[in-house]
Amino acid sequence: xxxxxxxxxxxxxxxxxxxxxxxxxxxxxxxxxxxxxxxxxxxxxxxxxxxxxxxxxxxxxxxxxxxxxxxxxxxxxxxxxxxxxxxxxxxxxxxxxxxxxxxxxxxxxxxxxxxxxxxxxxxxxxxxxxxxxxxxxxxxxxxxxxxxxxxxxxxxxxxxxxxxxx
Amino acid sequence: xxxxxxxxxxxxxxxxxxxxxxxxxxxxxxxxxxxxxxxxxxxxxxxxxxxxxxxxxxxxxxxxxxxxxxxxxxxxxxxxxxxxxxxxxxxxxxxxxxxxxxxxxxxxxxxxxxxxxx
Numbered sequence: 002x003x004x005x006x007x008x009x010x011x012x013x014x015x016x017x018x019x020x021x022x023x024x025x026x027x028x029x030x031x032x033x034x035x036x037x038x039x040x041x042x043x044x045x046x047x048x049x050x051x052x053x054x055x056x057x058x059x060x061x062x063x064x065x066x067x068x069x070x071x072x073x074x075x076x077x078x079x080x081x082x083x084x085x086x087x088x089x090x091x092x093x094x095x096x097x098x099x100x101x102x103x104x105x106x107x108x109x110x111x112x113x114x115x116x117x118x119x120x121x122x123x124x125x126x127x128x129x130x131x132x133x134x135x136x137x138x139x140x141x142x143x144x145x146x147x148x149x150x151x152x153x154x155x156x157x158x159x160x161x162x163x164x165x166x167x
Numbered sequence: 168x169x170x171x172x173x174x175x176x177x178x179x180x181x182x183x184x185x186x187x188x189x190x191x192x193x194x195x196x197x198x199x200x201x202x203x204x205x206x207x208x209x210x211x212x213x214x215x216x217x218x219x220x221x222x223x224x225x226x227x228x229x230x231x232x233x234x235x236x237x238x239x240x241x242x243x244x245x246x247x248x249x250x251x252x253x254x255x256x257x258x259x260x261x262x263x264x265x266x267x268x269x270x271x272x273x274x275x276x277x278x279x280x281x282x283x284x285x
Contacts, residue, residue, distance in 0.1 A: 011263055013256040018182050021255075025263045029270035033277070037269045046269050050261035137182070144255045 019140050021132040031119040031126040035092045064089060094118050111139055177244055180224040186217045197239035
């Protein structure tokens, strides 16, 4: 296992039927967290987590500008997300829409509105993302997508165990 | 997505904001109905109605203490909800752990060549 610096742990809560709130502290000032969230070459380095690699990150950082990220998942398939910036306060706040392009029959009306807020205290930054969904069904589907990823990892581990027993 | 009736499905039962408020208060320890009424600033019949739903789906337990009914959270019944969200939380943790590495590099870059702790 590669050594990593963990400066905190994310917490996810569900403030209402149609909302998801994600919060995490980082050991860095907010202008650097802002850069890591808004510069394509930096976004590419972290946004996919352990699920794959970001192959395309396009960011037109202005109100009305679009963003689009494409990730090649470890299993080989591509997933893409895009949205539009609605509000930008440098180093503090970004409001944008987000739509998963692979959702069957998804239209722009199914996009979530994500508000990213950065708060710095003593050189440490708390990043919170409020995801506001058009319906509870979409909110639930987004959380289920985490379940699918988790299931995949569980299956991978199961396969490893099975191989070691062979 | 079809859901079971509120009275049989804990996922549905916690979807109601006031019931979530009640669970939040009970998360801090067991409380009598009067106590909950005082803390939440809601009418007693409203609190009682929500407590009944929470009891029916097994999210809270109740015990008698003299003339008082004392409510507490049933942690085990919250587990499926916690598990459901946790997978999603894990995915964010994986992302943010990589973001930590990016931020470490940016901090080093900003310090420039005068890095004593390289």
